Amino acid sequence: MSVTLPNTPLYTDHYEYTMLEASLRDGTADRPCVFEVFGRRLPTGRRYGVVAGIERLAEAIQRFRFDEETLSGLVSRGVIKESTADWLADYRFSGDMDAYAEGELYFPGSPILTASGGFGECVLLETLVLSILNHDSAVAGAAARMVTAARGRPILEMGSRRTHEAAAIASSRAAYLAGFAATSNLEAGRRYGVPTSGTSAHAFTLLHSSEQAAFRAQVDTFGTDTTLLVDTYDISQGIRNAIAVAGTGLYAVRIDSGDLDVMATEARELLDELGATDTRIVVSGDLDEYAIAALAAAPADMYGAGTAVVIGSGAPTAQLVYKLVEVEGRPVAKRSEHKVTTGGRKTAVRRHKPTGTAIEEVVVSRGEPEPRPGDKRLQVPLFRSGEPQPLPTLDESRELLRRRLISIPWEGLKLSPGDPAVPVLMRENS
Missing domain, CATH: 3.20.20.70 (Aldolase class I)
Known part of the structure; x- marks a missing residue:
């Protein structure tokens, strides 16, 4: 069912507009850049993460538009100048975006999402991207563990009264993606077709x-x-x-x-x-x-x-980050003592035994992994030149997650702390 939702340009942090305005002033706002979303680590005790919120994110990016009231409000509050408001008046994301499919598993270092475009248009989306993916992936990751623990017995989601009213709807969707049978939240039923019960x-x-x-x-x-x-x-x-x-x-x-x-x-x-x-x-x-x-x-x-x-x-965020990794084709990376980022756009494949069991994820910076039998390329198109690409249904994503959980070694489904279910091998081409 089609549901009209508000525009999203204020679902963000002030500093995104600070960077935009400064980059417009010095002429760097249109420099071609690549940003990536990844997690340096999984939440404590987890052996895999679940990608969730991709469809919600794609829809929210399409609603990242500015009307006159929003722009005049930003100017009157001193957030931006009139010249920046003029630049934003016709804003729409016009770049490319690729992401792991919704329902896919991820591990430390997995390039879950890649955004390519001008610095200004991409940096504005940072908070929106992270707020959706961090929340939905955290809920889906926890819910998937509960589904595994239930051993085939149905689970009903009934947490709406324990969170923010908007988060309740997103949580219901993420839990259903992870394999829950139904939700008590009627808006999740109306908006996303999640079965309801109560x-x-x-x-x-x-x-x-x-x-x-x-x-x-x-x-x-x-x-x-x-x-x-x-x-x-x-x-x-x-x-x-x-x-x-x-x-x-x-x-x-x-x-x-x-x-x-x-x-x-x-x-x-x-x-x-x-x-x-x-x-x-x-x-x-x-x-x-x-x-x-x-x-x-x-x-x-x-x-x-x-x-x-x-x-x-116990892990309300998936701890994902959105980092600049390439400027005008040149790899860039943060190199602080405790937060090291690998520069350059990444390509990721997951390798499998002939039986279908996943054995490793290979992530290559500025290149392609050498193809092998059983490889599955992980990123799929989300936007091309600003145009949204076809996405699977929620039920199809739910089935993908079910299959992915079957594909990892059985140790990866344990609830006890341990190494990631699938190791990630990072390779950097010169």
Whole structure:
């Protein structure tokens, strides 16, 4: 569904305009440059990263436009001069951009995105690029680990109330990309087609004179194909009340508190005793990948995850940077003691065994890796001369990530800290 969103030229930092204005003044704004997005390291404890937000970024770059009100506001606040406003009046990104496909894995040093164009037009996009990719990749990386830990059991995303309202929508999308089954966020459903799901909270039970009255109201409205929240008072009695009202054909009960392993086991035993052998058990409540993994032996059928998803499960940013690596065909690089950048535009391929298992990622500066059987080139076109290129659907990107997670060595899926699942070999041509 088409959704009208605001323009984005102020989704940025003041210093982008400081650099633009100074470069316009000294004549360097149009120098051909190459910028790259990469991470020097993965978030602590992670063995892979997930590229997410590419489609959102492409759409946001197309909305990076200036109207008269925006330009006059920048001038009146002293951010830019009138001459710079004149330059920005017809701004549109007119360069080339290549990126790892959404749903692709990345590792330290992977050139996730490359922007080529004039210095001025590219530098203005730095904050927009990083704010989208850092957030969405952090959420998708955490969500992918949760999906792995769930071992095929569906996970519902329900973290909207634990983050900013705009971030909630992006988080729902990123979690679905990573393999979550559905979200509670209706705007994510409208905007991106993410399946939505939700029943009721404890407030609905407390509203009624009894738990049975609340359950009856819900079942009368939605039928037995619904999920009843059974932990408002006593869980065992809540399950008995749920089956008494809905019968043994009730779709599911949800437990949102207590020792979930013990509670799920006791709930399964009680449901079976009552004849509700097909009634599913949904567990939720501060679940992250470690808590989900700990529930592997519990008879839970579905999980609900919220806070940990939207904050990247302890890594709220993917720690990506946007750096200038080439000016007029000449490689440039930051060389400070603790932050070294390899200059020059990069080309990246991932190498695989004949079985399809990834063995290494080769990144070459100012050249092409020597081709070998099993190589997969990683960057795909995002913009050409400012024109957006066709992108896969969200479901196609979701399937790509599923395949990529299968392709890495099994050690790379462990939740424990360790080396990146695939080593990155950096090669610099002279």
